[in-house]
Amino acid sequence: MHDTYGVILAGGLARRMGGGDKPLRPLAGKPMLDHVIARLAPQCAALALNANGDPTRFAAHGLPVLPDTLPDHPGPLAGILAAMEASPLPWIVTVPGDSPFLPNDLVARLHAAREAAGTPMACAASGGYTHPPIALWPRDLAPALRQAVAEGERKIDRWTARHGVATAEWPTTPFDPFFNANTPEELAEAEKLLLNRGVSP
Numbered sequence: 001m002h003d004t005y006g007v008i009l010a011g012g013l014a015r016r017m018g019g020g021d022k023p024l025r026p027l028a029g030k031p032m033l034d035h036v037i038a039r040l041a042p043q044c045a046a047l048a049l050n051a052n053g054d055p056t057r058f059a060a061h062g063l064p065v066l067p068d069t070l071p072d073h074p075g076p077l078a079g080i081l082a083a084m085e086a087s088p089l090p091w092i093v094t095v096p097g098d099s100p101f102l103p104n105d106l107v108a109r110l111h112a113a114r115e116a117a118g119t120p121m122a123c124a125a126s127g128g129y130t131h132p133p134i135a136l137w138p139r140d141l142a143p144a145l146r147q148a149v150a151e152g153e154r155k156i157d158r159w160t161a162r163h164g165v166a167t168a169e170w171p172t173t174p175f176d177p178f179f180n181a182n183t184p185e186e187l188a189e190a191e192k193l194l195l196n197r198g199v200s201p
Contacts, residue, residue: 003091004107006044007066007083008036009076009133010051010058010097021057023097025187028194032181033061035100035194043107045089049097050079070146075154076133077145084142092137096180099134100190103177109168110136117166123157127172132156134178135165 010023010033023033033049041047048064052073055065066086068078083092093107103109106124114122114136121141124134133156141163153159170177181187 002045003089004044004111004136005083005087005089005092006040006047006107007079007087007092007094008033008040008047008049008063008097009079009083009094010049021051021097022181024057025181027100027181027187028191032100032187032190033058033097036095036097036102037061037063039100039102039104040093040095040106043104044093048083048086050082050094070149074149077149077154077156077159080133080135080137080156081142081145081149084137084139084145087139090139092139093135094137095134098180098182099178100181101175101177101179101193102134103170106134106177107136109170113166113168117164119164119166121160121163122166122168123160124178125167125169126176126178130157130167131178132160135160 024031027035048066049058050066051058052067058065066082069082069085070078080094083094093110095102110122120138122136124131148159175193179190181190
């Protein structure tokens with residue numbers, strides 16, 4: 001969508017993966033981040049990464065790196081806030097850097113859900129579960145989010161519920177498009193999906 005800025009949340013600590021940058025782990029011969037970018041880039045006017053620490057480790061991907069603007073790593077809301085405050089466009093979609101099978105209609109369907117429900121935000125869902133970090137945000141709610149995080153809010157869904165959030169549901173067959181690889185076992189499962197089941201990389 002021409003008015004949507006895509007931001008990949010790559011700032012997690014990846015404890016269950018043994019530390020380091022999860023999105024840079026290899027998946028089917030290239031970094032998992034490459035799969036995420038390939039899925040999201042055609043749906044957005046521009047892309048960026050949200051990550052902390054030395055930005056040069058992502059240099060090969062050629063995307064702006066937006067660090068959290070709040071101290072002490074207060075979680076995904078801080079990454080969403082950084083995305084909203086840096087966005088040159090009125091709408092922001094955020095996705096985790098460990099979700100290599102994102103649907104090709106993600107941004108369009110989130111916009112449609114928001115418009116149909118008359119809410120300022122929309123969130124993805126599958127298999128009866130919502131995925132709060134995979135969502136569409138209006139840039140103009142950034143001041144409200146900054147205030148909430150400064151006051152101690154850490155839960156995405158609790159904050160979005162205050163302002164109104166629609167849900168767009170995707171099927172989980174033949175695979176869940178929001179599968180995320182948090183552990184080495186899940187990374188191996190993602191590799192099998194890509195190589196054995198014809199999921200287009």
